[in-house]
Amino acid sequence: MILIFYPALFAGEIRSQLPFMLLLIGSSFTWAIGSLLQKTTRDENPIPFFQNLSIQIFSGGVSLLFISYLAGETIPNISDLELLPTLAMIYLALVGTVIAYTCYIYCLRNAPAALVSTYALVNPVIAILLGVLFLGEAFSMRLAYASALVLSGVAIVIFEPFIKGTFRKIKVHRKSKKQMVC
Numbered sequence: 001m002i003l004i005f006y007p008a009l010f011a012g013e014i015r016s017q018l019p020f021m022l023l024l025i026g027s028s029f030t031w032a033i034g035s036l037l038q039k040t041t042r043d044e045n046p047i048p049f050f051q052n053l054s055i056q057i058f059s060g061g062v063s064l065l066f067i068s069y070l071a072g073e074t075i076p077n078i079s080d081l082e083l084l085p086t087l088a089m090i091y092l093a094l095v096g097t098v099i100a101y102t103c104y105i106y107c108l109r110n111a112p113a114a115l116v117s118t119y120a121l122v123n124p125v126i127a128i129l130l131g132v133l134f135l136g137e138a139f140s141m142r143l144a145y146a147s148a149l150v151l152s153g154v155a156i157v158i159f160e161p162f163i164k165g166t167f168r169k170i171k172v173h174r175k176s177k178k179q180m181v182c
Contacts, residue, residue, distance in 0.1 A: 036113060038108055039109065039113050053105055057098065115157060121153065122150070125151060
């Protein structure tokens, strides 16, 4: 949070950024709750997998339409739309939402939630890298620190079983040395 909002924090504009900070924390919290509920209630849910998934995606779309209405966004005139951005939006809707979310829910049902949720952390880092490589976007030290922090957290989650096993071996080894000395 500090890495994202530090310009406003150091400029003394914390009050103007506070709603966005709370929204960011709240959305992360509700996503985590939803993921855990999806995982823990999978056997109790009488709705088949794809119907359940369709309900989630549809309700998300309706919610976003309502929020865009409240924000004052309007539907653009079809003649004002450019081809490439429109195709990109269709691609994001089909591949980025329907296919990726289907894969996420499937993995969530069949793998540990902590491991599956790491995709959401890696996605922005990949987007930054692609933006720098293909679009010539600027890469700052702040982005480097934030990316390193995110990737370190993902590495800890992924390698946690190995790390725990290594520390157990060290403890056992220390205990066996103490027993030999006595």
